[in-house]
Amino acid sequence: MTPDVAEGSALLKERVTFALFDRAARTVKFLLPIAALLLVWEGAVRAGLAESNILPAPSMVIARAIELLDVTNPAGGMLLTHIATSLYRALSAFAFAVLVAIPLGFLLGLSGTVYRWVSPVISLLLPLPAVAWTPILLVAFGQGDVTIITVCFLGAVFPVLYSTIQGVRSVSRQSVWVVRSMGANFGDIFVRVMLPATLPALMSGLKLGMAHAWRTLVAAEMLAALSSGLGYMIFAARSYMDVPTMFVGIVCLAVIGMLIEHFLFVPLENATTRKWEGAIHVGGRR
Amino acid sequence: MFKALSFVKSLATAAGLATLVAAGIGSAAAADSIRVGLQAVPPDEVYKARDFGAPYGLDLELSSFSSGSDSLKAFLAGRVDVANGGSARLVTMAAQQPDTFYIVAANQYGGDRYGVIVANESTATSIADLKGKKIGAVTGSGTFNTFRVFLEQNGLSESDFEIVNMKVEDIRAAVQRGIVDAGVAWEPHVAIAENLGAVKRIISMEGVNESPNFVLVRRSFADENPDAVAKYVATLIDLANLIKTKPEEAGQIAAEQISQSGVNVEPAALELALTRIKMDPQVTDALLAELLPVAESMAAAGKIDAVPDFKGLVRDEYYEKARELTATQ
Known part of the structure; x- marks a missing residue:
């Protein structure tokens, strides 16, 4: 090994170590306030400042979560079933919302006439909480996945649609003219101008849409689920005053919501907007 | 000789047909089924946990609802054949849609x-x-x-x-x-x-009133499937007997059933609850009489046009048949 290669290898090792250390430090920094909150909470319950059958200590909630995950006990694995069902419903609703809202958003953003006709309807529906549709959908479809997914779809579709419209309408006409003057066709303009320019707004819409779908899910499952889902579990636990199980459900909702953001949208942003922004900063890319 | 052969052939054909018909009847009898709307209450949890229909060859298709109101909505929409309703909702249905259902049993009162x-x-x-x-x-x-x-x-x-x-x-x-x-x-x-x-x-509130719920069956279903309804009422008699004679076991069963949805509840609590709920499905005049003051106050408040004829909605024959069925078990 030449001294240059050895030096390069040591430098790489140092960089990797630094990156790992930095990541660990950031994780600790992120978890520290949460750990502090849990400690205060645990202490308050143990000191008798809060009654455990109203506010169970975190240790009780964790113990209950372990019971629900333990496949050797009768209710074992049930938590995973509830989580899987809720994820299926929320992600299905989100996928439908994306499939409907993005093309429609582009259409409305590009065509002033269609926008003038449709925007009053959107303005009317936008402020309506999706959960308000549940009683009507229950009459139409009864309890079950169709009603829940439809309610979540209604929760997700408007943020995505609205953000797409805003993103498309914010693209400057000059950029389009410049690319067109260079001989670009509609496909080129769409892929190389419209889509990248719309992405930041679209990304915000997708995040909001997913968050709305996830939040709406709980209420929809409380009202319309037949036998599974985190919302159903919380509702059933409430009916039988099983407070630790209610907290397990709530914690799962929070953690899964955070993981979706982290594992679905952060990679998506890294692969699109951040990468393209980087490319623009470096000197552009065709 | 030819005639004798032909006779034997005819006999065989007839026997074959008879077997097929008998098998058809048998399978039709075994295929009795009923769609039941249930709620998240201890007696219904016990009912869900055991196949009460099996001894009678009755297929029970059970749907759980978060409230009595949701269960009755599903009943009115034709998604379930049987549901149970409390006083005010039952009075409203009896006043507005008396031709759509029969009262065949009492359920959860006291x-x-x-x-x-x-x-x-x-x-x-x-x-x-x-x-x-x-x-x-x-x-x-x-x-x-x-x-x-x-x-x-x-x-x-x-x-x-x-x-x-x-x-x-x-x-x-x-x-x-x-x-x-x-x-x-x-x-x-x-x-x-x-x-x-x-x-x-x-x-x-023991002795104040019974505040009964009643089991309602869609008329169209009951008229076409009287045996299924009688068998269903028989399952309610069996459920009532289990809860009355073995409340501890019933509490345990209910707790295990509830735990299937990931919820933890003490069997002793459910046992205590079950001992406080009356389950005998027989519709008595005293139970029906409790609907009258409710109906009268609703009529006085203008919520219904007139006090319905509740006795006209009751069909005792299913309970009588169900008693016979349970006696043979």
Whole structure:
């Protein structure tokens, strides 16, 4: 090994170590306030400042979560079933919302006439909480996945649609003219101008849409689920005053919501907007 | 010879046909099925846990609903053949759509399933001790109507208390935390709250009234499937017997069934709740008579046009047939 290669290898090792250390430090920094909150909470319950059958200590909630995950006990694995069902419903609703809202958003953003006709309807529906549709959908479809997914779809579709419209309408006409003057066709303009320019707004819409779908899910499952889902579990636990199980459900909702953001949208942003922004900063890319 | 052969052939064909017909009848009898709407209450949890239809060759298609209202909506929409309804909803249906259903059984009744709870440290032991105090209750519920009758019987009225309307699931915590001085709730909420050691029951509404629920069957279904309905009522008799004779086992079964959805509840609490709920499915005149004052007050308030003929909706023959069926088991 030449001294240059050895030096390069040591430098790489140092960089990797630094990156790992930095990541660990950031994780600790992120978890520290949460750990502090849990400690205060645990202490308050143990000191008798809060009654455990109203506010169970975190240790009780964790113990209950372990019971629900333990496949050797009768209710074992049930938590995973509830989580899987809720994820299926929320992600299905989100996928439908994306499939409907993005093309429609582009259409409305590009065509002033269609926008003038449709925007009053959107303005009317936008402020309506999706959960308000549940009683009507229950009459139409009864309890079950169709009603829940439809309610979540209604929760997700408007943020995505609205953000797409805003993103498309914010693209400057000059950029389009410049690319067109260079001989670009509609496909080129769409892929190389419209889509990248719309992405930041679209990304915000997708995040909001997913968050709305996830939040709406709980209420929809409380009202319309037949036998599974985190919302159903919380509702059933409430009916039988099983407070630790209610907290397990709530914690799962929070953690899964955070993981979706982290594992679905952060990679998506890294692969699109951040990468393209980087490319623009470096000197552009065709 | 040819004639004899032909005769044998005819006999064989007839025998074959007879076998096929018999098999067809047999399979039709075995294929009795019924769609039942249930709720998240202990007796229904016991019902879900065991295949009560099996001894009678009855396929039970069970659907769970979060409330009686949802169950009745599904019933009216034709998604279930059987549901059970409390007084006010039943009166409304009897007044508006009497031709759509029969009353075939009683289900979950008795004043003991309603109680008044107070915090463990409370010194109150009677309703008189709570005069002028805050009482948490689900106003408009059957429980609250029974509570009002109870107050009248004790020379009191609603105005003697500060009634705080709340969800039944929240009453225990409200009592425990002193937000209200007492709570009026129904089973299993009272028994579970007692079992948690958070509150104590000081009053039972036993003897005030029975506040019955009734089992409703869609007429079109009952007319086409009388055997299925009789078999279903037989399963209710078996359920009632199990709960009455083996409440401990029934509590355990219910707790295990509830745990299937990931919820933890003490079997002892459910056993206590089940001992406070009457389950005999026979529709008696006394139970039906309790619908009259409800209907009269609703008619007086203009909610219905006239007091319905409840007796005309009752079909006793299914219960009688069900008794015969259970006797043969």
